[in-house]
Structure formats: C-alpha cells, structure tokens
Amino acid sequence: MDRLTGTLTRMGFVSQLDSAAEIYGLDTLLLVNLQVSRFGWLNNGLGVSLGDKVLHRVARRLQKTFPGALSLGRLHGDHFALLFGPDIDRDEVVERLLDFSQRPIALEHEVIVLSIRIGVADREARADSAQTLLHSAEVALHRAKATAAKVVHFDASMVREATDIFRLENDLRVALVKNKNELHRALHNEEFFLCFQPIVDIARRRVHAFEALIRWRHPRRGLIPPATFVPVAEQIGLMDVLGAWVFRMACQAAARWPADPTGDKPAVSINVSPTQFAEPRLIMAMIQSSLAETGLEPERLEVELTENALASDDLRQPLQSIQDLGCAVSLDDFGTGYSSITKLQAMPLDYVKIDRSFVNDLCAPCPEARRKARELTQAVIALGQVLSLVPIVEGTETQDQVDVVSSFGATLFQGYHFARPLPESELDDYLTNFSRCEVSE
Amino acid sequence: MTWLSQIAYISKSNLTAPPNQVKDNVTSILRTAQSNNATIGVTGALLYSGGYFCQVLEGETDNLEELFETIQMDSRHKEITVLYFDQIDERGFSDWSMAFAGIEEAMRFDIQGIKDSTDQVAMRDAGRDLLTTLHHLIQQHQGLDRSTL
Ligand SMILES: Cc1cc2nc3c(=O)[nH]c(=O)nc-3n(C[C@H](O)[C@H](O)[C@H](O)COP(=O)(O)O)c2cc1C
Numbered sequence: 303m304d305r306l307t308g309t310l311t312r313m314g315f316v317s318q319l320d321s322a323a324e325i326y327g328l329d330t331l332l333l334v335n336l337q338v339s340r341f342g343w344l345n346n347g348l349g350v351s352l353g354d355k356v357l358h359r360v361a362r363r364l365q366k367t368f369p370g371a372l373s374l375g376r377l378h379g380d381h382f383a384l385l386f387g388p389d390i391d392r393d394e395v396v397e398r399l400l401d402f403s404q405r406p407i408a409l410e411h412e413v414i415v416l417s418i419r420i421g422v423a424d425r426e427a428r429a430d431s432a433q434t435l436l437h438s439a440e441v442a443l444h445r446a447k448a449t450a451a452k453v454v455h456f457d458a459s460m461v462r463e464a465t466d467i468f469r470l471e472n473d474l475r476v477a478l479v480k481n482k483n484e485l486h487r488a489l490h491n492e493e494f495f496l497c498f499q500p501i502v503d504i505a506r507r508r509v510h511a512f513e514a515l516i517r518w519r520h521p522r523r524g525l526i527p528p529a530t531f532v533p534v535a536e537q538i539g540l541m542d543v544l545g546a547w548v549f550r551m552a553c554q555a556a557a558r559w560p561a562d563p564t565g566d567k568p569a570v571s572i573n574v575s576p577t578q579f580a581e582p583r584l585i586m587a588m589i590q591s592s593l594a595e596t597g598l599e600p601e602r603l604e605v606e607l608t609e610n611a612l613a614s615d616d617l618r619q620p621l622q623s624i625q626d627l628g629c630a631v632s633l634d635d636f637g638t639g640y641s642s643i644t645k646l647q648a649m650p651l652d653y654v655k656i657d658r659s660f661v662n663d664l665c666a667p668c669p670e671a672r673r674k675a676r677e678l679t680q681a682v683i684a685l686g687q688v689l690s691l692v693p694i695v696e697g698t699e700t701q702d703q704v705d706v707v708s709s710f711g712a713t714l715f716q717g718y719h720f721a722r723p724l725p726e727s728e729l730d731d732y733l734t735n736f737s738r739c740e741v742s743e
Numbered sequence: 744m745t746w747l748s749q750i751a752y753i754s755k756s757n758l759t760a761p762p763n764q765v766k767d768n769v770t771s772i773l774r775t776a777q778s779n780n781a782t783i784g785v786t787g788a789l790l791y792s793g794g795y796f797c798q799v800l801e802g803e804t805d806n807l808e809e810l811f812e813t814i815q816m817d818s819r820h821k822e823i824t825v826l827y828f829d830q831i832d833e834r835g836f837s838d839w840s841m842a843f844a845g846i847e848e849a850m851r852f853d854i855q856g857i858k859d860s861t862d863q864v865a866m867r868d869a870g871r872d873l874l875t876t877l878h879h880l881i882q883q884h885q886g887l888d889r890s891t892l
Contacts, residue, residue: 359812366816406825408750408811411804413825 307361315375319432329425330388335439423456488550497723505713511569514552557596576611582620600628658697754820776841788842793850826870844880
C-alpha cells in the first residue's frame, strides 16, 4: 500500500494486474494511466503538505468515480493507474475521468484545478504480459504529454517505443543484479562508471568542483545515455541502489584528488534524485557514512537536486541537516521548474545552477532572441542573488557566452567551453592545465 | 477555536428534464442539503438560474472542504467554477441550513465572462455580486412565502 494515498504501489498494482490477466484474460482488460499536474501552483506557491493532500484527494476521487475498477494504484509521484475488467465502456471511462479529475479541489482556502493526461491500453496493444500492457499504457501517457493531448490510446505505431522501454527496463534490472555486489559495496564494476565535469571559477581561476555523472556501458548495446536510463530506474524504484553507489564512488574519487597549484582541492558535486529524498534518513546516513569512510572534508561535498524535487516533498529539514554537516546544497535546472519564490526563499540552498536553456540564446543571431535571453538570464541571476544563492551557469559553450554572463556577476561556469565530462584518469591533468592556462593568460 | 470559511461557486446543471421536473429535482437537492447541512453545522444559499446552480456554503473549514468535495462530485452538475474560498468571521446565512433563492429562467450572471477570466479579483467581485443577489432574493422569497400564506 502507498502510505500517502492508501492505493496500491507499483508493485502491488502489477501483481493485481497479473492475477486479473489470469482470471479474465489479458486481452479483455482496460488499463488507464494518468498523470495529474497542477495548475496555478506557481502563483500561489502552495506548501508541500498541501501537495500531498491533493494527491490523497485525487486517489479518493478515483475510487469514488470508479467503484467498479479492479485496481487502483499510484505508480510513482503523480502517476496513477486504473485497471478495468471486461465489459467496460472505454469511452465512458475516459469521459468520466476527464470530467471528475478536473473538477476543482478546495483545500486550505486554495482552489486547485488539476489538469490530467491519460494513456490508455487495451487489447489493441497486443500485449503478451501484464508488464507489457502496463508499458503500453505508460508509452501512451508519455505520448500524451509529448503532444499535449489529453488522451492517447496505445496503437501499433507505439509498439516500438514500448518494446524499447521494456528492454531497457529489463537490461537495467539484469545489470543491477549482475553487478549487485560491486554496487552495494561501492566497487568498480563492468557496466557502470562515473565521469566528472568541471565547474570552474573564473574569478579565482580554479576548478571549483567536479560534478559526478553516471554512465552505463551495456555489454552489447554500448553506452546508454543517463537521460534514457535514469528516468526508467526512477520509475521502477532502482535509483536508490544506483544513487547510493554513485554517491560513495564519487566521494571516494574526490578524496583522492590532488590540490591545485593554489593549494585548494576541488569539491565534488553529486546528483541526488527526488526518489532518494523520499527517505531523508537514508540520505543522511549515506552522506555521513560516505564522508566517514572516505575522509572527504564535508565542505568539499555538494549535493545537487532538481527544482522539481522541491515540489514533491518537504525537503527543508533534510536539506538543513545536510548544510549542518558542512556540505553545500545546489539546485539544478534553476528556472525551469515550478518552485515559487516564497518556497525557494524558505529552502536552505547555497548554489543555483542556471539551466542551459537560458544560455543557449545569449549570442543568437536574432537580436530580439538575444536581447530576451540576456534579460532573462540577468533576471534569473539577480533573483538568485536576492535569495543569497550563488549562480553556477550550465551549458556554456563559447567564450562570448561566458563574457556576457560574467558581466551579470556570475563567476562559476560549467559546459563544453571548459570541458566535457571527463574520465577520472584525466582529472589530474585538467587541474594542472586549467590553472596554468588561466594564470598565464 | 475552529475556523469558519465560506465558499461560493457556479456550476452548470445536468438536469435536462422539463421545467416542472427541474423544480422537483432542485427541491430534492435542497431537502438533502437542508437535512445534511444541519447535522454538520453548514449554512448557505442556493439559486437555480438559467440552467446554472449558484451556491454559497459556509461552516467549519474541515466540514466545508469535505462537503464541497461531495457536492462537486455530484453528476447532477458540471463545470464548477469556484468564485472564492475564504476564511470568514461571521456567517452570512446563519438562519438557513440551505436557503433557497429560487429558480429563474434566465441566467443573471455573465457565466462565460466569469469562466474565461483567470483574474482572481474579477472572480471575487463576481462572488460578492452573487452573495448580495442571494441575500436579496431570499428576502424577496420570504416575503412571497408569507404573502401566499
Ligand atoms: C447544486 C448542488 C448543491 C448541493 N448542495 C448540497 C448541500 O448543501 N449539502 C448536501 O449535503 N448536499 C448537497 N448536494 C447533494 C450532494 O451532492 C450529495 O448528493 C448529497 O450530499 C448526498 O447525501 P446523502 O448521502 O444524504 O444522500 C448538492 C447537490 C447539487 C447538485
């Protein structure tokens, strides 16, 4: 059971889907996946506990609206799934769903109107297992989000995408099992490894930190980009193992880095996913034991989380505890998420990473686009400064971009202009060369 | 100390029956409302106007949230637009568990205008408008009831 909503978890849902397939036959089932997204949260900056209450309300509404559903589950975050048996009117289900889930919710003097997207899979998906049916509905939902359609029914054109995700998920499970010992003990293994991308400080002419980035080298399929497998790992609940491994490996690496010619050692910046933050105690334990095991100085550790992580759970306390240890907290993809200014202000943060989308157009050929990009970037940096957050500018690819943004007051930069993500073996050289070039300029 | 709140909304009726049956249906909603509301300390007023329901509800915040959730899941209406949901110091309809402001042929509010406006101030103004209208109509009604006795 999902504690928040009292509905099934993904695992529970899949197991009921399995038994329903046995009882009724897979091709008689109707599976409806939906994602609720919030409207107006930006304006009001609704608190976090309110977000939880909204999800609870949604679950209750779904239960009431479809008393005849075989199962109801919350697969993750704001994704729900409903399973129906034979003899159900597919169109009516969708119609009722659209109607009732988008009726206003009144909570704590806020009126929240949700917007939903729906992915439907039934016999047309030609699924041969409960898992495949679920994937089909997920792919349809994904398509709905990508095309801004309210409802998408899974059809033959999506089969490929579904099998791809299915394979990826399987491969990921296999890889994790195969490397289980190494992953749990934070050892090198055949398939996963880390790269490090420098974050440089152009004012102090040194490497401020290296951001640890996970890579997966599949024995047959080669390198699989994190943007492809990390979301899958999150969805199926495997990010905890991987995340913990990244964390400890990155701390181990950082403990080995030499001082640069100025005598300072660069920090290590590690991404922590929202699902990991679901258990703040575990995160704290992971950080403390990693620091203790590796002897890494706490002030050389920066924990990175995305802006969207702030939306889902109450992170103020856990983040405060991380700062209390002496570590820094930085907010990734700043300016692209949903957080309100009031919320940001209340959060214990040290750095904000200005998303690459701001930097992209800074030197665009079109003067209008350029002007807009500059104003926006400047505004985002200024906002960070008001909140006492130090900006780190992501995605810088040219010296021109660096010049423009540094004139707005930013001194920390990351991007291909400085370096791609590097294998650990090249970090020493990078450290030596960076300060030498910069100093000799 | 429990807080009092008030919520006002307009919704489109799903009642498609001929006029006399609409009246029966509305009366039945009203009956349910009156008996249920009395037990949970909710008061308010209801108007049926040109195919739309206009309702103000007030009571302890928790009760009100629950009741509103029930009401707005009712399939006898749809397209619910909340005009405001505020904390109040004093009830506006303390004498009625659900006062009836009548059934009118023509819609007296610019529903489309209200729906299309994303402006909270405009919504609030419409809400205040509704509140005044309801008070006014209820007084008229009471007068009528008495005169027909
Ligand atoms: C426009 C409208 C207004 C309603 N107002 C109320 C109300 O004020 N109080 C109430 O208990 N039910 C109200 N209802 C009815 C509820 O939706 C629901 O049917 C009722 O609370 C169920 O009560 P019961 O379980 O006693 O039958 C209203 C329904 C509609 C369509």
